[in-house]
Amino acid sequence: MNQGSDVLVIGAGVIGAATAYFAARQGLSVTVIDKGLPASGTSSACEGNILVSDKELGPELELTRYSLGVWHGDLGDHKRLWEFESKGGIIVASRESSLASLNRVMAVQTGYGVAVEELDQDALREAEPHISHEALGGASYSEDCQVQPMLVAAHLVRLATEAGARFLADTPVTGFLRSSNRVTGVKTPRGDFSADAVVNCTGTWAGELAALAGVSVPVLPRRGFVVVTEPLPPMVHHKVYAAEYIDNVGSSDGGLQASPVVEGTPSGTILIGSTRERVGFDRTVSTNALSLLARNATALFPFLEHVKAIRHYHGFRPYCPDHLPVIGHDERAPGLWHAAGHEGAGIGLSAGTGKLLAQALVGQAPDLDLSPFAPARFGELSTGEPARHSSSHHPASPQSAEHQSAEPREEASA
């Protein structure tokens, strides 16, 4: 059986769903396959952030700002479908030193066009009445937004199918079809699927899938726990996090780190995130992580001490050693494209990633230069080994082989 299309998207998380949606809107014939149901990986185990405030200056911030425009523009009519919320983010500094750092960051961000406003103690308290009395001041980011990520993926898949795409659940890829060194499709238990372009949107499993095609894409999992409280009347109005969070996002330290990220949700629960650990795909619940989250969150919002947690979940953020996603055509395996490794920013970056990739797929020059995200930056070698070449920027992770044991489903959900 050979089922052909212009584009075959592997993975129906937010990245795959957005890619399929924009590719279908470009008039391409699109097939989306997933080994499970839509949004069953990291998309269902995160917080649905669309953040400008925490981005590194450079390509990541550029992509973020582009993506934000797509969320408001191309996808603006669908906001209601996925509970798009322009809640705004607030970074809180509780020490004089971190307040000074925050002020420096704000100055630079303003230079790059980020909408940020300084909050003195009173303004901060007005924005977040239940904030700790220790809080000295903060920065307000009106562009930060949030969506319900599972609904984004599910509805983008639905909208893609309405634009002519096909979606098949429970269709895992077992191998690639090749014609000399060119990738021409995939093998699955449901038969072969051929396509002019095969797009790897498999998140934390992207490295494993790339290895099946003989290329190295060093996407590694970083575990993040999130604790969810009982439903409460509105107590936390923005996405509130501590100044230290920014440092952690780009960190290459493998140990347990956590900065308080506290936010209310439309359903009344409060999400308390987020730890960052490099422990491979370990699903063991870590009481250390839960405890650290709880301590940090109560330091930021003391009322939380008397609030109950009713669940927690964890996800594996797919990240590359240089903390930039992999987006574009893989010259090492012509016909294979990647859109993965967006780390903790995948939801926010999905819209822009999908649109830019769709432009590239039809041969247009993308609105934004994708070369910083080129897969070939990980080296020329076509091996199954995750490359360590990029370690010139950051120390190589000692857990580079840890992504071999992926499980098919996250066990918890947002």
Next chain:
Amino acid sequence: MSTPTRGTAEATPSAAVVRVSFDGRPLEVAPGQSVGAALTAQSITAWRATRKGERPRGLFCGIGVCFDCLLTVDGAANQRACLVEVREGMEIEGSCPEVPSEEPGGRA
């Protein structure tokens, strides 16, 4: 089990009564009863309103599983009425019919 009484309105033939308050209103209830039972015996069958539809809720599973019967006991929020035993002087507060507005402020 002790001698069951007939019907809900009669008090248990026990020596003492326990005085509690429900939303500020004094009630005399039988010792050893759950808060949920004590309220139900007073024909109060709902004491919570749901967040979205503001639907009334009282006892459902009766054994601490469903969390439908939540109320505030001596300032401790979200206690299960089916599990908490009444005590002298206990202040019980429901969220019915005064339903707090639940439109999250951050949800612009």
Next chain:
Amino acid sequence: MKPIVSTDVAVLGAGPAGLAAAVSAAETGAAVVLVDAGAQPGGQFWRHRPETVVPEPDGRGHHGWKSYLDLRARFDAARHQGLITYLPGLQVWMAQQNQPTQADDAGFTLRTTPTVAVAASGAGVGAQAIVARRLVLCPGGYDRQLPVPGWDLPGVMAAGGIQAFIKANGILPGKRFVIAGTGPFLLPVAANIAEAGGKVLAVLESSSPTAWLPHLRAAAGVPEKALEGAQYAAVFARHRIPYRTRSIVTEVLGSRILGMDRVSGVRTAKVDVEGSARPGTERIYEDVDVVGFGWGFTPQMELPLSFGIETRIDADGSLVGVVDERQESSVPGLYLAGEVTGVGGATLAVLEGTAAGTAAAGGAVVPEKTAARHRRFAEAMHGAHPVPAAWQDWLSPETTVCRCEEVTAGQIMEARESLGAHDARTLKSFIRAGMGWCQSRVCGFASACLGAGPGVSPTAESLSGIAKRPLAAPVGIGELAALDADDH
């Protein structure tokens, strides 16, 4: 962190299985900790009035009370000798397998939180962690529910909730009752109500007595069940309780009483063998103030599942743990007894608890013929009282399925059809069905059925996906914060 209790064997649950396990483990020579959410021993089945108010309960309205008294006497004796440490009023919010430091026997840790707020309980109970070399989980189960229009009105209760109310409080939750669903458990609930002075207008059983015929041999193997049946028949006759088979409640009717909506009646219908309402058989019961529903039981699987144990679907469609003849699960050192290995009643639970406790303490377990007979009987019972295949037809789009998050049947069907949400976990992710306070304990089975589609049974994967609860009970953020950093 609060005090850590170390022991040979930890037993969770003080119902029939847990009491038997604790007593047997202690009598085999192990040091035992029994932790239970309840304030006093008995579990749901032997729930009784607070012993502070009624020091010597007479067991009226109970079955197997002699068995309870025997276990209780042995339990009290073992406690007196210091062999059992009893920790009531604590819920386990997380159970963990310890990291092995030596070759084996790393054991397990249970983390607890007070069932009710400390201030409300009037006791100085604090959270405790229990570390044990062997763990016996006997968390029991609760009534399985199927949504029906109006089932979220005050006055609608789980059938078992009505019984628990009567047993614990010595009063009734109303005056005029209709009990509906399927299974033999509806009978004792109705009998308890009648014996306590309530009026049972009808017991509606969706199945039929003829469904029994193929299973008579299995029933004959457990004569005490026949005796129980005869006793209920006598109670029903004495109180003139109509027992209507192939009948269901199609809608719970409500009215506004004192400014508050509540139950006022039920609309019922006769059903065919699939469970579809037969036209022209509608009937209305008025002046009803309590409606009790029970569709069998759902075992509390979150703690067993947190260890990644092997599971199976039992004859009643429930997800249960796989155990060997010593009640040991696929995780060495972790034993299961009672409903979590298959819903089979208190007698079987005691036999299983005895085996589990004995084995966990290192004693020899002799396979019980009685247990096998009870399991055959339970299987026959489940076969005779299935969840009706056509139950989804009873719903209207507006019917609430998830009571916590107020998700309707229409929303679920739309998510299934247009977003491909075919399992309960995905429904939970997409539209919050099962995401609220109860964490899908009440609607999980129904949601899994609705995701699978009409007439299709949910898979073990779907049921397992919704029964995994990373927190087995709500726990204070302050309690989490107080965990020691070096405390695993």
